[in-house]
Structures are given as structure tokens and as C-alpha cells.
Amino acid sequence: MEIQxxxxxxxxxxxxxxRDTVLRQAMLAxxxxxxxxxxxxxxTAAMGITAPSxxxxxxxxxxxxxxxxxxxxxxxxxxxxxxxxxxxxRAAAHDMLRTSALAFTAGDTxxxxxxxxxxxxxxxxxxxxxxxxxxxRLTIQTALEQRIAKDMxxxxxxxxxxxxxxxxxxxxLIQGMSVLARDGRDRDTLLAIGDxxxxxxxxxx
Amino acid sequence: MEIQxxxxxxxxxxxxxxRDTVLRQAMLAxxxxxxxxxxxxxxTAAMGITAPSxxxxxxxxxxxxxxxxxxxxxxxxxxxxxxxxxxxxRAAAHDMLRTSALAFTAGDTxxxxxxxxxxxxxxxxxxxxxxxxxxxRLTIQTALEQRIAKDMxxxxxxxxxxxxxxxxxxxxLIQGMSVLARDGRDRDTLLAIGDxxxxxxxxxx
DNA sequence: CCTATTTCATAGCAGACGATATGAAATTCG
DNA sequence: CGAATTTCATATCGTCTGCTATGAAATAGG
Numbered sequence: 001m002e003i004q005x006x007x008x009x010x011x012x013x014x015x016x017x018x019r020d021t022v023l024r025q026a027m028l029a030x031x032x033x034x035x036x037x038x039x040x041x042x043x044t045a046a047m048g049i050t051a052p053s054x055x056x057x058x059x060x061x062x063x064x065x066x067x068x069x070x071x072x073x074x075x076x077x078x079x080x081x082x083x084x085x086x087x088x089x090r091a092a093a094h095d096m097l098r099t100s101a102l103a104f105t106a107g108d109t110x111x112x113x114x115x116x117x118x119x120x121x122x123x124x125x126x127x128x129x130x131x132x133x134x135x136x137r138l139t140i141q142t143a144l145e146q147r148i149a150k151d152m153x154x155x156x157x158x159x160x161x162x163x164x165x166x167x168x169x170x171x172x173l174i175q176g177m178s179v180l181a182r183d184g185r186d187r188d189t190l191l192a193i194g195d196x197x198x199x200x201x202x203x204x205x
Numbered sequence: 206m207e208i209q210x211x212x213x214x215x216x217x218x219x220x221x222x223x224r225d226t227v228l229r230q231a232m233l234a235x236x237x238x239x240x241x242x243x244x245x246x247x248x249t250a251a252m253g254i255t256a257p258s259x260x261x262x263x264x265x266x267x268x269x270x271x272x273x274x275x276x277x278x279x280x281x282x283x284x285x286x287x288x289x290x291x292x293x294x295r296a297a298a299h300d301m302l303r304t305s306a307l308a309f310t311a312g313d314t315x316x317x318x319x320x321x322x323x324x325x326x327x328x329x330x331x332x333x334x335x336x337x338x339x340x341x342r343l344t345i346q347t348a349l350e351q352r353i354a355k356d357m358x359x360x361x362x363x364x365x366x367x368x369x370x371x372x373x374x375x376x377x378l379i380q381g382m383s384v385l386a387r388d389g390r391d392r393d394t395l396l397a398i399g400d401x402x403x404x405x406x407x408x409x410x
Numbered sequence: 411c412c413t414a415t416t417t418c419a420t421a422g423c424a425g426a427c428g429a430t431a432t433g434a435a436a437t438t439c440g
Numbered sequence: 441c442g443a444a445t446t447t448c449a450t451a452t453c454g455t456c457t458g459c460t461a462t463g464a465a466a467t468a469g470g
Contacts, residue, residue, distance in 0.1 A: 012416025013466040034326025037241050040458055042328075050419060051459070061458065116384055120325030121239025123247075134388040165397035168385065172398050173374070176381030179321055180373065183339040192370035193377050200404035216438040217446025245428055255449060260429065411470100418465060427456065435448065440441105 019057060022047040026058075027068035032110040034118045035065050035129060065118075066132060072114045073136050076143075083143055089151040090201050093144065093170050097194030100174045104181035104190060116178035141171045161202045173197050224262060227252040231263075232273035237315040239323045240270050240334060270323075271337060277319045278341050281348075288348055294356040295406050298349065298375050302399030305379045309386035309395060321383035346376045366407045378402050 029038050029046040040061055044051050058064040086092035104112050115137060119130045145167035151157050177190045234243050234251040245266055249256050263269040291297035309317050320342060324335045350372035356362050382395050 010416075011414070011468040013418065015417070032326075033328055037326055037328045039328075039456080041456080052419080052461095053417075055459070056417075117325040120322040120384065120387070121237075121242055123238055123242045123244075130387075137384075137388060162397065162401065165394070165401045168390070168394055169378070169398045169401050172381030172385055173378055173402075174381065175384040176377030176379065179325065179342075179380040180377055182325070182335075183342060185373070189370070189373055192367065193374045196367065196370045196374050197378075197402060197405050199406075200402050202404075215446075216444070218436040218448065220447070221436095244426075246426080256429070257431095257449080258447075261447075266428070414467105414469080416465100416467075419463095421460100421462085423458105423460075425457080428454100430451100430453070432451085433449095435446100437444105437446075439444075 015057075017047075017049050017053070022049055022057075023064075023067055023071060026064055027071050027114070028110060030065055030068050030118050031072065031114040034120075036119075036122045036126060062129060065129060069114065069118075069133060069136070076139060079140055079143055083147040086147070088156060089144075089148040090198070092147055093166070093201065094194070094198050096144070096170060097174065097177075097197065098191065100177055101187060101190035101194055104178055105187040111184070112182040113175065113178035116175040117182060137171060137175075141167045144170060156204060158202050158205045166201070169197070169200065220262075222252075222254050222258070227254055227262075228269075228272055228276060231269055232276050232319070233315060235270055235273050235323050236277065236319040239325075239327075241324075241327045241331060267334060270334060274319065274323075274338060274341070281344060284345055284348055288352040291352070293361060294349070294353040295403070297352055298371070298406070299399065299403050301349070301375060302379065302382075302402065303396065305382055306392060306395035306399055309383055310392040316389070317387040318380065318383035321380040322387060342376060342380070346372045349375060361409060363407050363410045371406070374402070374405065 025047045026043055029043055032038075033042065040051055040054065043061070043064070044054055047054065049057075054064065058067060082095075083092050086095065100113070103109070115133050119126065119133045122130060145163045148157070148161070148163035148166055152159070152161055152163060173193065177193055180193075181190060230252045231248050234248055237243075238247065245256055245259065248266070248269070249259055252259065254262075259269065263272060287300075288297050291300065305318070308314070320338050324331065324338045327335060350368045353362065353366070353368035353371055357364070357366055357368060378398065382398060385398075386395060
């Protein structure tokens with residue numbers, strides 16, 4: 001089994017756009033205005049391509065969103081690696097909060113978190129997309145939870161600590177910070193929220 | 206100045222529906238599927254009235270949502286009263302978290318928080334509605350912040366406590382709990398999040 | 411150079427969107 | 441009872457939605 005990275009130039013007229021580039025433009029549009037409330041017309045304008053090109057390259061709007069979502073979330077291994085390389089679960093959690101506060105107020109990207117806002121609500125027909133977003137959230141939470149459990153097993157946290165509740169609290173806080181970021185709150189407010197919340201972390205025994 | 210509660214029956218055909226009842230149905234629809242992603246057709250079906258009746262009674266979809274939002278949030282005095290009657294800012298915050306966890310998983314209402322989800326994203330033309338929602342969030346946060354400041358002035362909290370950051374953390378956590386509730390997490394998870402987060406509360410000096 | 415292949419831009423599909431014109435039905439007032 | 445008033449249900453309005461049929465343009469292989 002081998003990964004085929006070769007751009008074997010097939011016959012026919014060549015693509016006039018870079019797929020990764022326009023996917024990133026689509027991601028930014030969804031991030032800004034949500035899944036259902038970003039129209040195909042909005043997307044083609046943001047991507048600089050026509051509707052038939054979009055459908056040929058990505059299938060339909062739903063598949064385009066799912067690809068944009070995966071681009072936003074990044075590879076799961078990256079999160080796992082960051083958690084593994086952190087000096088402690090506490091440091092990892094604190095870093096997630098700080099990184100989120102910075103990313104949600106970056107300035108050159110839309111405010112808040114794409115995962116938190118783009119499918120926060122929607123008509124009855126998009127529950128499958130909402131579930132895909134929820135699954136990513138759960139994956140991140142579970143990874144953090146296991147990192148906490150690892151520290152607990154190593155005696156770095158008290159025996160009565162609750163890895164599940166701690167991880168859920170961090171994820172909830174991050175998603176809530178996204179709401180405030182989209183309200184227009186500044187970066188320092190979000191950073192302060194994360195710093196204060198870490199006071200809930202169990203002390204070393 | 207006197208409040209006119211008299212239902213002075215005007216001439217003409219009487220209303221065939223109760224305004225408060227259908228407004229509540231509209232609120233539930235918006236709560237479930239969001240502002241932009243709930244169509245007027247969805248609303249008339251949920252309210253049991255026709256489109257012309259909706260427009261005659263509420264103006265347009267935007268005004269209907271704003272009324273539904275105010276119905277959901279309740280009178281500002283109620284929040285203020287709850288904060289004033291609480292034994293402490295800490296107890297008030299903990300109660301807000303517990304009440305939210307219960308409300309977001311009530312079963313007979315949509316999951317999560319209408320304020321958190323219904324305008325989390327939207328097209329460019331609804332920023333005014335998003336700002337109205339954000340204003341309610343800020344009002345609640347400010348009220349909590351002042352309650353915390355009051356406890357600080359009374360010496361019930363350490364001098365280095367930060368009422369603004371503490372209040373923002375509670376609001377962020379509540380809005381984040383709404384995201385997890387809509388993901389389908391159970392009530393105990395949400396309650397645990399609130400309980401654990403209260404560990405970040407500054408101890409009595 | 412010619413054909414096959416692929417993507418291009420234009421134009422348009424059926425349906426849903428928010429909102430309304432229209433006239434009949436139901437009430438109060440004189 | 442008759443006139444005025446208000447709400448009712450029906451039938452749309454123009455615009456936008458996600459999506460695609462069509463034929464011209466641009467490349468590769470023979």
C-alpha cells in the first residue's frame with residue numbers, strides 16, 4: 001500500500017484553481033456565517049469559482065462543509081501528539097484554553113470556533129452534519145480525558161479527581177468562549193476566563 | 206401613568222388565537238432550529254396560524270423572534286431579584302450553573318439555550334439580531350459581576366478576586382453547556398461541569 | 411492534426427423563501 | 441338590521457435556494 005501523491009496530469013482541460021486554496025476559502029465562509037446560512041452563492045463568491053466547478057470538485061454543499069470542518073479541526077493525531085507531549089494534563093488543558101482564546105480572537109480569521117457556531121442550530125434536515133461536528137468535539141474531549149486519567153494513574157492528581165467531568169468542563173468552557181468571542185469580547189477577557197477556570201483543577205496530592 | 210391591562214374588545218372579527226400561546230410556540234420553534242433556519246412556514250405550522258395572521262400580530266419574522274427572545278429570557282428584574290436574594294455571589298453563581306444544566310436538559314423543551322444557539326451563526330444581514338442576543342448575555346453577566354463585587358466589598362471574597370473574569374467564566378460555561386446539551390450529553394454531565402467549575406471560585410478570606 | 415477527455419462559463423431548473431394583495435367571514439356600533 | 445371594522449383563508453408576488461444541463465475552451469494521447 002502506497003500513498004499516491006503524484007499529481008498525474010490527466011487528459012483534459014486542467015483545473016483553473018487550487019483545490020486546497022478554495023477549500024480554505026469555503027472554510028472561512030462557513031466559519032463566518034455557519035453551515036445552512038452560507039449559501040452556495042456565498043461560497044462560489046468566496047472561493048472564486050462557479051457553482052459547477054464547486055460541485056465537480058466537492059460533490060455537494062454538505063460534503064464541502066464536512067471537508068472544511070476536517071480542515072478546520074486538523075488531523076486527530078495532532079491533538080493526540082500535543083496532549084502526549086505536554087508536561088502534564090493540567091498544562092495541556094491550560095494550553096488548550098489559551099490557544100483557543102487566541103484563535104477565537106485572531107483578527108485574520110472569523111471570531112470564535114467553527115465547530116461551536118456553524119451548526120449550533122439548523123433545520124431538521126441537517127442533524128447528520130450536527131452529529132459529525134459533535135463527534136469531533138467528543139473526540140477531543142475523550143483524548144483530554146484519557147490524558148487526565150494517565151496523570152491520575154501516575155499519582156499526579158488526587159484519587160477523587162474526575163477525568164470525565166474535568167475534560168467536559170474544559171470543552172464546555174472553550175465552546176462558551178467562542179460564543180463570547182462572537183459577541184465581540186476582547187482577547188484578554190477570554191484569556192482571563194481560561195486562567196481563572198484553571199483554579200478548578202485539582203492540586204497535586 | 207397607568208398600565209392598560211383592560212382587554213377592551215374592539216369592533217371587528219375577534220382574534221381566533223391567543224397571542225401569548227402562539228408566541229410561546231414560536232419561541233419553541235426558534236429554540237429548536239434557530240432564527241434564520243426556522244422558516245415562516247415552520248413558524249405558522251408550529252403556531253397553528255396562517256402567515257397573514259402572523260404578520261398582523263407580530264410585524265415580521267425579526268420582530269417575532271425578538272419577542273420570543275424576550276419571552277425566553279424573562280424580565281431582567283427576575284434575574285436581578287434572584288441575585289439579590291441569594292445568600293452569596295458564590296451561591297448565586299452555583300445556582301445559575303445548576304439551573305442552566307437542568308433547563309438545558311428538561312425534556313419537554315428543546316435542548317440547550319435559545320440565546321446560545323439560535324443566532325450563533327447567520328448571514329450578514331442579521332447582525333442586529335445577534336447584537337440583541339449578545340446584549341441580553343451581557344446584561345446577565347454584568348448583573349452577576351456586580352453581585353460578586355458586592356460580596357468583595359463586604360469582605361466575603363479576597364481582594365485580588367476579579368468579578369469581571371469570574372462572571373465571564375460563569376456565562377461562558379453556561380453557553381458551552383448549551384453546546385454539549387445540544388450534542389446530546391446527559392444532565393449529570395452538565396451538572397458535574399458546573400460543580401467542578403465552582404472549584405475555581407475564590408475561597409473566603 | 412485530430413480525437414478523446416476534462417473543465418470552463420452561461421443559463422436555467424423546480425422548489426422554498428419572506429412577505430402580501432384580495433375578498434369573504436365575523437364581530438361591534440349606531 | 442345595516443354599516444363599519446377587524447381577522448380570516450386563499451392565492452399568490454418576486455427573489456433566492458441548492459443544483460445541473462449545455463456547449464465552448466483547453467489540454468493529452470495517437
